Amino acid sequence: MTSMTDRYVHAVTVQLPESQREDIARELRGTIEDTVAAAPESADPGAAERQALLDLGHPTRLADSYRGEPRSLIGPRFYPAWLRTTKILLALVPAVVGAVLLLVGLFDHSTPGELVLDVLSGAFYAALHVVFWTTLGFAIAERTGLEADQLEVLPATEEWDPATLPEPARRQVTWSDSIASVVTNAFLLVLLVLPFRLGGAIDDFEWGQLFTDTAYSLRWVLATGMVLSLLASVHVLARGRWTRPTAVVNLLGTLLFVGPLVWLAARNDLYAWDTFPVAWVRDAGGELKINDTATLVTTIVVLLAVALWETVDSFRKAARTD
Amino acid sequence: MTTEETLAxxxxxxxxxxxxxxxxxxxxxxxxxxxxxxHLARAGIEVEGNTLYPLLRRLEKQGLLVSEWNTDESRPRKFYALTTEGRGVLTALTQEWSALNTALTRLTARG
Incomplete structure (x- = not known):
């Protein structure tokens, strides 16, 4: 076993930039040895070493002190907004996902055991994703503050004149709007990345698969797009306004999400007509009441309209911010 | 917070x-x-090692101190000394300190 001092020095320096490690380790070890050597001769060397290390304090605190700055993922400026957003999302998204899975399970005639397991694991996945992506979004907002800071306050580097103080910045996007957008994106994302299929491949025709296998295999592309849109919406939530980079990320996310869906719908490869929940849409004669073409056209039009509106809106607001 | 904690x-x-x-x-x-x-402790300045050692490195990084490893003795030691710039800062800070001291002495004496 290595000595207490060695372990302490390692615990401190492992948290420091590699270029400084060796030098600080050497100096720190020498300092600890000096301190121990200065202890009264009657003292037990082990106890003196222990006391010297205790006096230097917790390795992380000492490493912070060497680094000169505490590390934090989300600083005090964004912490309240992060907490508020996470709480709202955690209250809504897992519950809605759970409710959807409950409905699916009821149609599917799942056993009560399966039902409880599906709902709980779905809600758990939802909570996990919500917390992870929201935190990531805020961490990005924390680290990309430069241009937005200068918009909201003043260029910190230049000479300033009280006359040039900007008007207090009002939120361009209200809290409720930005929360709603984050909730929608998070909800869609969770549905996309659930570890099992909605509807699934079930022999019983009462409830079948809604979307084709092709659509299902493309879900990771859609999920990637949704992640980008979610990060953009979290950024907007944190900053209260659209910026050009955020709008570009959001556009990329929209393209990745809407693009494959429109492509699939145009090839009539989106809805799994054969396994659609036929009991609802088929009349007594067994004919499909649903109009394939009309449904596909509606789907495409709605998707394109939403994508277009979101893109135009975000870039327009970003232009106003610039 | 108790008065002692506030005072501390x-x-x-x-x-x-x-x-x-x-x-x-x-x-x-x-x-x-x-x-x-x-040396500081003997002079009546109580400072913790975990404050002083990182501070020395910061002052070195700011160009006020220069350091050199001495490996002649049994234990390698890093020696710090003032640079010319450090001397200038020391003079300026000393003046500031004495101005502060004068002002505060006058203020606290008046009560």
């Missing part, structure tokens, strides 16, 4: 800024970390 916080705040001046004033001749700590 304010006292710490008051001493914090003086450590830099005390360290610079002691480094006209080169000293290594632990020796400087001892």
């Amino acid at each position: 916080t304010h006292g710490q705040e008051l001493r914090r800024g003086t450590v830099v001046l005390a360290a610079l004033a002691s480094l006209g001749e080169p000293r290594y970390g632990y020796a400087l700590l001892q």
Whole structure:
């Protein structure tokens, strides 16, 4: 076993930039040895070493002190907004996902055991994703503050004149709007990345698969797009306004999400007509009441309209911010 | 917060800024970390090692100190000493300190 001092020095320096490690380790070890050597001769060397290390304090605190700055993922400026957003999302998204899975399970005639397991694991996945992506979004907002800071306050580097103080910045996007957008994106994302299929491949025709296998295999592309849109919406939530980079990320996310869906719908490869929940849409004669073409056209039009509106809106607001 | 805790916080705040001046004033001749700590303690400046050692590195990074490893003795030690720039800062800070001291003495005497 290595000595207490060695372990302490390692615990401190492992948290420091590699270029400084060796030098600080050497100096720190020498300092600890000096301190121990200065202890009264009657003292037990082990106890003196222990006391010297205790006096230097917790390795992380000492490493912070060497680094000169505490590390934090989300600083005090964004912490309240992060907490508020996470709480709202955690209250809504897992519950809605759970409710959807409950409905699916009821149609599917799942056993009560399966039902409880599906709902709980779905809600758990939802909570996990919500917390992870929201935190990531805020961490990005924390680290990309430069241009937005200068918009909201003043260029910190230049000479300033009280006359040039900007008007207090009002939120361009209200809290409720930005929360709603984050909730929608998070909800869609969770549905996309659930570890099992909605509807699934079930022999019983009462409830079948809604979307084709092709659509299902493309879900990771859609999920990637949704992640980008979610990060953009979290950024907007944190900053209260659209910026050009955020709008570009959001556009990329929209393209990745809407693009494959429109492509699939145009090839009539989106809805799994054969396994659609036929009991609802088929009349007594067994004919499909649903109009394939009309449904596909509606789907495409709605998707394109939403994508277009979101893109135009975000870039327009970003232009106003610039 | 009790009065003692409040006092401890304010006292710490008051001493914090003086450590830099005390360290610079002691480094006209080169000293290594632990020796400087001892020197300061003997002079009546109580400072924790976990404050002083990182501070020395910061001052070196700012160009006020220069360091050199001495490996002649049994234990390798890093010696710090003032640079020309460090001397200038020491002089300026000393003047500031004495102005502050005069002002505060006058204020506190008046009560």
